[in-house]
Amino acid sequence: MPYRAPVSDIRFCLDHVVGFDRVAATETFAEATPETVDAILTEAGRLCEEVLAPLNREGDLHPARLENGVVRTSPGYAEGFRAIAEGGWIGMSAPEDFGGMGLPITLATAVNEMLSSACLALQLNPLMSQGQIEALEAHASAEIQELYIPKLISGEWTGTMNLTEPQAGSDVGALKTRAEPQGDGSYKVTGQKIYISWGDHDMAENVCHLVLARLPDAAEGTKGISLFMVPKRIPNEDGTPGPANDLHVVSLEHKLGLHGSPTAVMQYDGARGWLVGEPHRGMAAMFTMMNNARLGVGVQGLGVAERALQHAVAYALERRQGRSHVEDGSILEHADVRRAVLTMKSETFAARALCLDCAVALDMGRATGDAEWRARGAFLTPIAKAFGTDTGIKVAGDGIQVHGGMGFVEETGAAQFLRDVRVTAIYEGTNGIQAMDLVGRKLADGGAAAFALLDEVAEADHEGLRAASAELRTLTEWMLAQDMQDRFAGSVAYLAAFARVLGAHYHLRAAAADASRAGIARFAAGRMLPEALAEMAKARTGAEELYAISTEEIAA
Structure with missing residues (x-):
C-alpha cells in the first residue's frame, strides 16, 4: 500500500x-x-x-x-x-x-x-x-x-564509519589496523574493516571513511586507538576529488535484509589518511558519531514500525475472513487482530515520543549548556536506541501475523519490513550493550538523571503509572547498590521497564491534550504498562542464576 x-x-x-x-x-x-x-x-x-x-x-x-x-x-x-x-x-x-x-x-x-x-x-x-x-x-x-x-552537507561526498574488524566486534580495543606517519601530516593506513554500511557506491563523487587505527607507539586496548579521515579519492588542492586512494571493496555482505544498502568489507593497503582529533583519542571522537547514530538507529526502528503498522491496518480493513461479532466485517473486527493492531499502534507512538523526547533534551543541552539537559539526553539515548529498534522488530513481526499466511509471502511486502529492521538491534552497539551502558555509565551520576525523569512521571494523574514509577525508583536504588555484574544481568529488563513506564507517561500526556487519544492511552496503560512490573522483577534476579549453570550444561 x-x-x-x-x-x-x-x-x-x-x-x-x-x-x-x-x-x-x-x-x-x-x-x-x-x-x-x-x-x-x-x-x-x-x-x-x-x-x-x-x-x-x-x-x-x-x-x-x-x-x-x-x-x-x-x-x-x-x-x-x-x-x-x-x-x-x-x-x-x-x-x-x-x-x-x-x-x-x-x-x-x-x-x-x-x-x-x-x-x-x-x-x-x-x-x-x-x-x-x-x-x-x-x-x-x-x-x-x-x-x-x-x-x-551537499551530498557531493558521503561518509562512513569504520570500526569493526574480523576479530574486533563489540571489543573495539582488539582492532589491528595500523597507521604510519609519513612526515607530511598524513598517514598510511593499513588493515581490513567489515560491516561498513555504504562503504562504496556510485551515487556521489567521493566516499569519506572515518577509520579507527593504531599509531606505532599506541598502547593496547581502546586507549591506543586514533581516528583518521581516509577518502576514497584524495582531494586535489582545489577540493575536487583527485587520484584513487589505496583502498578497495573486497566484497559485499549477503544479508537478511537491507539489500539496497551495500555493506562492504573494506581493505586499506597503505591508504593515505589524516588524523582527526588528538592521537590515541580516536574512541572519544568516534563516540560522537556513534551517539548521534544511536538515536538515529532508534528512529530507523520507529520508521519501519510506522510503515509496517500502516501496511497491516490497510490489509486488515480489506481482508474478510471468518465471523466476528460484527457481521461480514473485516478481520480488524476480530478480537485478536484488533489486539495486535492496537499493540502495534501503541508501541509506535511510544517509540516516537521517546525518540523525540531524547532529541529535545539533546537540543536543549546544546542551546543552554545546562548539565541536567545533557544528562537527560545521555540517559534517554540508549533507551531510545533499544526500544525504538525492538519496537520496529516487534511491530514488523506482528504485521506479518496480521497478514496471516499472506504475510509469509514476499509479494505482499510485509516480510521485507522485518528483514530490513532486524539488524537495527545489532548495529551501533547491540541492544544488550545499550542496556549495560544504561545501568553502568548512565547511572554513574548516582541515578540523578533517572530520578529526575521519574519525578516527572510521578506527577501523572494515574494511579498505576505512579505506582510503577515508584517501583522503578526503588529498582534504580537497588541497581546502584549492586556490583556491576549483577547490574548487567538485569540491564535489558531494567531498560525495558524504563521504556514501558515512559511510554505510558507519553500516552497519558497525549490523552490529556486530545480526548480522542484517550482510548489508545487506556490500552497502553492497561495492556503495556503491566509488563514493566514483570521486567522489574527480572531485573532484580542478579547474575547468580546465570552462572549457576555451567558452560558444559548449556552446551550439552
Whole structure:
C-alpha cells in the first residue's frame, strides 16, 4: 500500500507530548518557528511519499552489487539520494557556517523517521554522513572541517564509519589496523574493516571513511586507538576529488535484509589518511558519531514500525475472513487482530515520543549548556536506541501475523519490513550493550538523571503509572547498590521497564491534550504498562542464576 507520512502525528507529539516549544524558545533555535516546522515536515513528507517510498521494494528485489571493483546501487537510488541532498535534508542540523541549516536535532529526527519509513536502505547513507559531520565539527582540524563538511552537507561526498574488524566486534580495543606517519601530516593506513554500511557506491563523487587505527607507539586496548579521515579519492588542492586512494571493496555482505544498502568489507593497503582529533583519542571522537547514530538507529526502528503498522491496518480493513461479532466485517473486527493492531499502534507512538523526547533534551543541552539537559539526553539515548529498534522488530513481526499466511509471502511486502529492521538491534552497539551502558555509565551520576525523569512521571494523574514509577525508583536504588555484574544481568529488563513506564507517561500526556487519544492511552496503560512490573522483577534476579549453570550444561 502507499506510504502516508504521519506529519500530523509528529506535529502533535512535538507540540503536546515532548515540549518542542522550549527548543524553539532558545536563541540558538529561534528560527524553528511553527511555520518553519510545518513547512519542513510537509515537504519532507511529500518527498518520502512520492519519491522515496517506491524505491523500498526496488532495493529489495534488485540489491546493490559489486562489479569489477565498482559498487552499483539499486534502480532509482541515485535519483532518490540526489533528491534528499538537493532538498538540504542531510545538513538540517549541521552548522550554517558550512552550508547546513542549523536546525534542531529534533526536526532532523522527525524527518529521519519519515525517510526510514519510506526507504530504510537508502536512508542509511545520509544518516552516516550526518554522524560524520557532527564528529568532524567536534574533533577535526579547521582544515579538514572546511574541506569535508560542506561536501558532506551537499551530498557531493558521503561518509562512513569504520570500526569493526574480523576479530574486533563489540571489543573495539582488539582492532589491528595500523597507521604510519609519513612526515607530511598524513598517514598510511593499513588493515581490513567489515560491516561498513555504504562503504562504496556510485551515487556521489567521493566516499569519506572515518577509520579507527593504531599509531606505532599506541598502547593496547581502546586507549591506543586514533581516528583518521581516509577518502576514497584524495582531494586535489582545489577540493575536487583527485587520484584513487589505496583502498578497495573486497566484497559485499549477503544479508537478511537491507539489500539496497551495500555493506562492504573494506581493505586499506597503505591508504593515505589524516588524523582527526588528538592521537590515541580516536574512541572519544568516534563516540560522537556513534551517539548521534544511536538515536538515529532508534528512529530507523520507529520508521519501519510506522510503515509496517500502516501496511497491516490497510490489509486488515480489506481482508474478510471468518465471523466476528460484527457481521461480514473485516478481520480488524476480530478480537485478536484488533489486539495486535492496537499493540502495534501503541508501541509506535511510544517509540516516537521517546525518540523525540531524547532529541529535545539533546537540543536543549546544546542551546543552554545546562548539565541536567545533557544528562537527560545521555540517559534517554540508549533507551531510545533499544526500544525504538525492538519496537520496529516487534511491530514488523506482528504485521506479518496480521497478514496471516499472506504475510509469509514476499509479494505482499510485509516480510521485507522485518528483514530490513532486524539488524537495527545489532548495529551501533547491540541492544544488550545499550542496556549495560544504561545501568553502568548512565547511572554513574548516582541515578540523578533517572530520578529526575521519574519525578516527572510521578506527577501523572494515574494511579498505576505512579505506582510503577515508584517501583522503578526503588529498582534504580537497588541497581546502584549492586556490583556491576549483577547490574548487567538485569540491564535489558531494567531498560525495558524504563521504556514501558515512559511510554505510558507519553500516552497519558497525549490523552490529556486530545480526548480522542484517550482510548489508545487506556490500552497502553492497561495492556503495556503491566509488563514493566514483570521486567522489574527480572531485573532484580542478579547474575547468580546465570552462572549457576555451567558452560558444559548449556552446551550439552
